[in-house]
Amino acid sequence: MRLRCAVLDDFQQVAADVADWSAVADRVEVTSFAEHFGTEDELAAALAGFDIVVTLRERVPFPASLFTRLPRLRLLVASGMRNSVIDLAAAKAAGVTVCGTQSASTPPVELTWALLLGLARGIVQENNALREGGPWQQTVGADLHGRRLGLLGLGRIGSRVARVGLAFGMRVGAWSQHLTKEHADEVGVELAASKEELLAESDFVSIHLALSDRTRGLLGPAELALLKPTAHLVNTSRAAIVDQDALLAALREGRIAGAGVDVFDVEPLPADHPMRTAPRLLATPHLGYVSRSNYETYYGQAVEDIRAYLDGSPTRLLG
Structure with a gap:
């Protein structure tokens, strides 16, 4: 049997x-x-x-x-x-x-950049307008060359994301609790003085950390408040690393330019979940590994x- x-x-x-x-x-x-x-x-x-x-x-x-x-x-x-x-x-x-x-590690790296580029160039908004007969050109793209990419985590995935950023001509910095200057130098990126400095000075922030007691809620209201109003946040790691209510508030109030998210506190996302209707959000249904x-x-x-x-x-x- x-x-x-x-x-x-x-x-x-x-x-x-x-x-x-x-x-x-x-x-x-x-x-x-x-x-x-x-x-x-x-x-x-x-x-x-x-x-x-x-x-x-x-x-x-x-x-x-x-x-x-x-x-x-x-x-x-x-x-x-x-x-x-x-x-x-x-x-x-x-x-x-x-x-x-x-x-x-390749699929999540590729999706990270799909979200980041989609945010930077307003891809979804412009595509929808073009297909629906809307206004011709609505957005002004955010440049990558010369801008700072801040990485929270520089492990297997974060390091590959960093190298793509360098290829775009971005200034890449990284921070994590145990990140050493030797490893940052090996990847070719700057070791940020602190998490706060990385958030405050970056134009794009991407999260590449494992979820643990140390990283759960790592970005709360105070940390999100450090981001520039023109900054974009990308999370393809774990939803619980970012305070979800604080992120929703930042998006609704326009305190950051946008967020690209592939991970959620509940999956699959319920039909009435606020992430489905949040402004300035480019979201995918946990496709990083797919x-x-x-x-x-x-x-x-x-x-x-x-x-x-x-x-x-x-x-x-x-x-």
Whole structure:
């Protein structure tokens, strides 16, 4: 009798196409869910009959209370090698093995620049006006060459964003709590004296930090107030790094020129969420990791994780 595997949040219905599941087909029956289960009750009901679950990113929490409601669950595969919403101790106590997958840094770098450029040149507003027969030319673009790009975080993704900024002729600065001058020099950017200095002096600010107790709420009302009225903020990392109410207030009151956001406090975003109607906001539905190559890696390695588990040698263990 084959084990049952659930693939969560397969919105585009591509999980079966971007990876070769034949390696486990004789032992596993795969069911893909395109709809998102927004509550623990919905999730527990949907997954009650499954032995294996594949979940994307950190969208679906797996707290201790959920593991107790899924006694049949034996393997949980999460995309990426870091996941803050899975209670790994509870999983271990429940006898659930948790594995991860690798991911590429290219897709979020590309989306960061898509949002930044879209904001700088008013792409969405001008495209909509052109298609709808509106006024010809409404916006005055913000230049990149010679302007300062401030990066909060200079890790794997932030460093690649920095190099693109340098190619545009931007002055690039960076800050994070443990960033050293040696690493900043290696990437070719300036080490900002402080977070406050970076925010106050930058024309574009982009966030590339992992969510932790240290970074949660890193940009609150006081920090956002430091931004220039002409500045743009881009967040493709985690919503909780920025105080969402403070960001909405800054956008509504015109205290910053605009924001590009790919991450939200609730995902998928409810139809009545204020982020859907906020002015000066260019928003995408968490597309940073959504690319064919990334999906091929995620689902391909999910199949590898499942096969390794079934063969008695689990790989890419989390926790």
